Amino acid sequence: MSKGRAEAATGAPGILLKYLREQNRPYSAQDVFGNLQREHGLGKAAVVKALEQLAQQGKIKEKTYGKQKIYFADQDQFDMVSDADLQSLDAKIVALTATVQSLQQSCRHMEAELKELTSALTTPEMQKEIQELQKECAGYTERLKNVKAATNHVTPEEKEQVYRERQKYCKEWRKRKRMVSAELQGRPCLETAAPEPSGSAQACPSAEGGFASPQASELCDAILEGYPKSKKQFFEEVGIETDEDYNVKLPDP
Numbered sequence: 001m002s003k004g005r006a007e008a009a010t011g012a013p014g015i016l017l018k019y020l021r022e023q024n025r026p027y028s029a030q031d032v033f034g035n036l037q038r039e040h041g042l043g044k045a046a047v048v049k050a051l052e053q054l055a056q057q058g059k060i061k062e063k064t065y066g067k068q069k070i071y072f073a074d075q076d077q078f079d080m081v082s083d084a085d086l087q088s089l090d091a092k093i094v095a096l097t098a099t100v101q102s103l104q105q106s107c108r109h110m111e112a113e114l115k116e117l118t119s120a121l122t123t124p125e126m127q128k129e130i131q132e133l134q135k136e137c138a139g140y141t142e143r144l145k146n147v148k149a150a151t152n153h154v155t156p157e158e159k160e161q162v163y164r165e166r167q168k169y170c171k172e173w174r175k176r177k178r179m180v181s182a183e184l185q186g187r188p189c190l191e192t193a194a195p196e197p198s199g200s201a202q203a204c205p206s207a208e209g210g211f212a213s214p215q216a217s218e219l220c221d222a223i224l225e226g227y228p229k230s231k232k233q234f235f236e237e238v239g240i241e242t243d244e245d246y247n248v249k250l251p252d253p
Contacts, residue, residue, distance in 0.1 A: 011051035015040055020060055110156040170251055177250070 017033060027035075033047040051071050063070045073201035079144075081089075105106065119127065227234050243249060 007040065012040075012042055012077055013054055015042070016050050017054055020071065020073045021077075024073055024078070026063070026070045028068055028070055072146070074146045166251075173250055 010040050015036065019032070019036060020027065027049055029044070029048045032051065033042065033044045037044075043104065051060070051062075051069075054060045059074065060071050061074055063072075071219070224231055224234060229237075
């Protein structure tokens with residue numbers, strides 16, 4: 001046992017007697033140990049020994065409930081309390097409880113206000129933010145001024161012509177992708193040949209590019225199995241150019 005723990009054990013009876021008198025309520029040895037361990041550094045064995053010693057000396061009372069012992073101050077040492085005194089104490093308890101609840105509510109309001117203020121920008125941060133926004137607004141204002149001053153505005157007719165040409169070229173793009181896939185299948189594509197019997201339309205690839213039909217993809221894979229070079233080199237030799245080669249994607253219709 002350390003020197004500090006030994007000194008605490010020596011003074012344990014006096015500490016426990018004072019504590020039980022001040023609290024004036026029943027405690028088990030475990031309760032007393034848990035309440036005073038951190039403040040006084042008492043060990044559990046020292047607490048149990050001191051409580052038993054005080055009970056044997058008649059300074060405190062001991063009650064046994066099953067396997068547990070309860071200790072409390074001797075009530076004979078306290079003055080008799082009248083009903084009026086008890087009512088007065090009850091009134092004080094009610095008043096103090098109301099005060100505690102009011103203070104707790106006030107603390108919650110102040111904590112919420114503090115959290116809001118902490119999360120808000122400081123004055124220097126706001127000033128910096130305002131300067132950045134003003135600079136951004138000035139840039140937009142200058143751009144708007146240049147746009148208004150320009151003389152080469154696009155007319156509605158020119159805009160419509162651009163849209164029509166885009167649709168035309170996208171349509172041709174889809175058509176050529178189908179033709180390439182159909183050539184790999186060894187059959188005419190539906191874009192350039194007359195309709196074939198029912199069921200053959202599934203062999204032509206979709207408009208979303210690539211080898212849309214499973215047959216075309218399987219044919220390409222079959223060729224590549226015996227081809228000594230890569231798929232990219234095969235396409236180059238055959239003369240097939242894919243969208244991926246140019247990092248482009250067919251727009252939606």
